[in-house]
């Protein structure tokens with residue numbers, strides 16, 4: 476899989492020009508030119524008071540405002556949305572709960588820049604449609620703000636480089652809000668793997684299977700940004716939910732890295748069948764044609780010889796699933812949402828302890844014994860607040876904790892770029908008849924010396940929750 480960096484950059488040069496033209500990146504930052512010091516282990520001085528400005532307070536952003544407002548030491552100082560209904564919703568909620576009013580932006584499409592410029596914001600929390608992610612990352616960091624960005628962090632390789640280089644140049648965090656990293660199951664798998672119970676992991680099988688036919692054909696507010704992508708591109712445009720937890724288990728960018736991927740796609744059938752069945756011939760959705768096939772599958776091989784299988788399927792009628800299967804030299808774990816944890820491992824190599832999955836009682840014992848420290852300490856509070864079973868709140872508590880205590884973020888800008896790359900790399904592979912496509916190394920060799928991920932402790936007693944009574948919130952998302 477040798478492809479020189481120069482070949483790689485030459486092959487994508489036209490996209491750099493497009494991104495510059497779009498105002499997403501500067502010419503000097505184009506094409507991975509390496510403008511700053513490495514960001515591995517990057518930390519800032521402890522920030523006891525964290526002032527957060529939100530851009531995009533639709534489904535995801537509205538729920539985030541309500542979680543963030545509950546975290547001691549954090550203030551929601553600004554909100555921005557071009558939809559006045561969404562602004563009113565969060566404004567009213569803050570007022571009803573007795574929080575100070577947030578300053579508002581959203582009169583024009585790029586009014587969000589005013590929020591980024593304002594000195595009353597330390598952190599920009601972005602939950603906009605995906606095309607805005609990179610412009611917000613780059614602009615917000617250029618004016619000195621840390622960025623918490625929804626998934627996927629960016630959308631193509633030029634945006635990946637632009638975001639990496641802005642973080643290196645302006646020395647700001649750019650953290651991807653991948654909530655599934657903090658799922659109870661995902662953290663159990665991580666803990667078991669890091670404790671060596673499954674031996675060396677050789678393959679992970681993960682993904683995102685979520686029947687979104689109703690959501691994509693009937694979006695909230697009538698804005699069809701999700702399905703537009705489906706209509707115009709091949710590839711996995713939403714790769715991170717299964718991928719980032721698996722990448723942490725495989726120490727991607729921390730001693731190993733993705734070398735190349737191949738990607739294959741089925742034909743497109745389910746969305747179009749749905750459109751024809753649900754909408755009259757007079758409605759554009761009746762005959763809407765899709766480019767992306769129903770199921771996209773990527774296989775990624777790491778430099779150290781591990782394989783990650785990644786699925787994306789948002790259109791066939793099938794239960795929600797993130798795959799969540801890990802195969803190691805001593806055992807296996809597989810988690811099915813709302814159902815079971817299938818676990819088995821050998822105590823000694825070759826003792827055949829992994830010939831069948833543990834029974835329910837043993838699985839439960841293992842689940843308790845290897846519960847991740849984050850869930851031990853913050854699980855009760857997180858479940859009470861809600862948000863995908865509590866993982867959304869643990870994610871937010873954790874990045875705030877890292878900022879308040881001057882720690883590095885759990886994942887960094889190189890991770891954001893690596894995982895977001897799959898959007899473009901998978902499309903290029905599909906378009907090339909599933910040809911292998913090489914990954915860029917955003918760390919520029921730093922992955923070789925970066926320390927592997929570890930199971931961190933989380934001292935939740937540092938948050939004084941007496942100042943922010945925790946309560947269940949119906950706006951938090953379930954799926």
Ligand SMILES: NC(=O)c1ccc[n+]([C@@H]2O[C@H](COP(=O)([O-])OP(=O)(O)OC[C@H]3O[C@@H](n4cnc5c(N)ncnc54)[C@H](O)[C@@H]3O)[C@@H](O)[C@H]2O)c1
Pocket residue numbers: 530531532533534535536555556557558561581583584585586587602603604605607625626627652653654695698
């Ligand atoms: N982590 C998760 O579990 C999860 C789940 C769903 C969506 N997401 C991600 O969250 C992001 C938002 O998704 P959503 O479901 O909340 O979408 P949404 O359409 O409900 O909300 C997006 C909001 O952004 C606003 N907006 C659009 N353009 C804007 C602009 N120029 N300035 C200010 N506001 C603008 C819209 O008015 C809308 O209120 C997406 O990137 C998506 O991929 C993540």
